[in-house]
Amino acid sequence: TQGQVITCKAAVAWEPNKPLVIEDVQVAPPQAGEVRVKILYTALCHTDAYTWSGKDPEGLFPCILGHEAAGIVESVGEGVTEVKPGDHVIPCYQAECRECKFCKSGKTNLCGKVRAATGVGVMMNDRKSRFSINGKPIYHFMGTSTFSQYTVVHDVSVAKIDPNAPLEKVCLLGCGVPTGLGAVWNTAKVEPGSTVAIFGLGTVGLAVAEGAKAAGASRIIGLDIDSTKFDRAKNFGVTEFINPKDHEKPIQQVIVDVTDGGVDYSFECIGNVSVMRAALECCHKGWGTSIIVGVAASGQEISTRPFQLVTGRVWKGTAFGGFKSRSQVPWLVDKYMKKEIKVDEYITHNLTLEEINKAFDLMHDGGCLRVVLSV
Numbered sequence: 001t002q003g004q005v006i007t008c009k010a011a012v013a014w015e016p017n018k019p020l021v022i023e024d025v026q027v028a029p030p031q032a033g034e035v036r037v038k039i040l041y042t043a044l045c046h047t048d049a050y051t052w053s054g055k056d057p058e059g060l061f062p063c064i065l066g067h068e069a070a071g072i073v074e075s076v077g078e079g080v081t082e083v084k085p086g087d088h089v090i091p092c093y094q095a096e097c098r099e100c101k102f103c104k105s106g107k108t109n110l111c112g113k114v115r116a117a118t119g120v121g122v123m124m125n126d127r128k129s130r131f132s133i134n135g136k137p138i139y140h141f142m143g144t145s146t147f148s149q150y151t152v153v154h155d156v157s158v159a160k161i162d163p164n165a166p167l168e169k170v171c172l173l174g175c176g177v178p179t180g181l182g183a184v185w186n187t188a189k190v191e192p193g194s195t196v197a198i199f200g201l202g203t204v205g206l207a208v209a210e211g212a213k214a215a216g217a218s219r220i221i222g223l224d225i226d227s228t229k230f231d232r233a234k235n236f237g238v239t240e241f242i243n244p245k246d247h248e249k250p251i252q253q254v255i256v257d258v259t260d261g262g263v264d265y266s267f268e269c270i271g272n273v274s275v276m277r278a279a280l281e282c283c284h285k286g287w288g289t290s291i292i293v294g295v296a297a298s299g300q301e302i303s304t305r306p307f308q309l310v311t312g313r314v315w316k317g318t319a320f321g322g323f324k325s326r327s328q329v330p331w332l333v334d335k336y337m338k339k340e341i342k343v344d345e346y347i348t349h350n351l352t353l354e355e356i357n358k359a360f361d362l363m364h365d366g367g368c369l370r371v372v373l374s375v
């Protein structure tokens with residue numbers, strides 16, 4: 001297949017909110033600096049649903065969504081040296097070129113090399129898509145487009161991993177689990193004995209809990225409007241639960257009251273701007289830090305009284321938990337292989353690519369964390 005167009009199955013999002021359609025898609029060979037990957041397993045993340053909903057200002061249609069996956073390199077373009085056909089890989093929506101000013105700054109995991117292209121659904125080389133249906137181009141998504149049996153990614157957007165790692169599990173290390181763990185370890189840098197509040201107990205929020213427990217947090221307060229989330233969250237390290245619906249007072253006040261002035265760290269893992277405000281305001285005066293993890297819809301803005309910051313609270317955000325993707329995804333895979341981090345526990349359903357619309361429906365179900373599709 002090397003050097004040839006591959007025709008394979010992919011789930012195409014033709015329009016916002018319209019069921020995805022399994023189509024025969026032509027996938028062009030990788031050009032210079034590109035890698036064609038056979039995707040074996042992909043999970044669904046809330047961000048796929050967000051873009052599909054039409055609320056993402058970067059959402060382009062028709063496109064192939066999906067960004068939490070694992071597969072095997074099928075072929076590589078000219079000049080690609082770090083991966084070869086047969087390598088087991090995880091596509092990384094946050095690239096790492098190790099050469100741009102972001103990568104060299106030592107201050108961020110964001111990479112500038114291909115972001116301009118991935119934000120508009122094309123490849124960097126020729127600003128075109130490698131996907132088409134009978135000559136009509138289909139946009140890429142987040143530089144990954146994993147809801148396809150084959151995809152083309154930039155070489156700076158693919159992490160080579162241990163070939164012994166089970167791809168049907170470690171696909172989760174492409175987004176949600178690292179995001180939560182890294183929000184705690186890299187962005188907040190939670191210290192032992194800290195108090196933590198987590199808004200939203202989906203996969204990302206539970207991974208925050210897991211990270212906070214590992215960091216030695218003394219209290220991990222989980223908040224969700226769905227109380228059925230609480231039982232499971234205990235296994236991930238949450239020590240106390242609050243359902244905002246059970247309280248008349250603003251939720252930030254409820255937390256301040258039970259924590260002698262507020263928590264040391266809070267995490268918003270929902271994507272709701274009014275919850276982001278509460279998450280900042282439930283932090284302790286003088287030092288409390290709130291991390292925005294959730295992705296909010298186009299047009300949404302955050303607000304608070306500047307006095308909240310003047311008096312020492314800190315507002316931060318995180319992308320992929322601050323992890324340098326190509327360097328650290330293999331390390332996360334190794335940690336999973338050594339049973340130092342959970343992955344299996346976040347997988348509640350297994351389906352096939354053909355059942356992708358059912359998988360999106362399942363995401364609204366309180367019992368669902370990650371659905372893994374065999375592709």
Ligand code: NAD
Pocket residue numbers: 045046047050175176179199200201202203204205223224225226229244269270271272275292293294295296318319320321369
């Ligand atoms: P999810 O839908 O599984 O989890 C969200 C949880 O929030 C659910 O349990 C829901 O019941 C709860 N919730 C909803 N409204 C609430 C409210 N008002 N108060 C309290 N709880 C509420 O989603 P997920 O896959 O865990 O992703 C969470 C968010 O993180 C999404 O916005 C996603 O787009 C974003 N995300 C960001 C990054 C990043 O790099 N920054 C990476 C992955 C995901």
Ligand code: AHE
Pocket residue numbers: 045046047048056057058059094110115175295296297298318319320
């Ligand atoms: N396209 C959206 C922004 C989406 C967003 O913030 N994405 C996160 C990852 S979510 C993964 O589930 C991210 O890493 N952002 C940094 C980046 O470079 O995109 C919008 O609102 O425009």
Ligand code: ZN
Pocket residue numbers: 045046047048067068175176
């Ligand atoms: Zn995601």
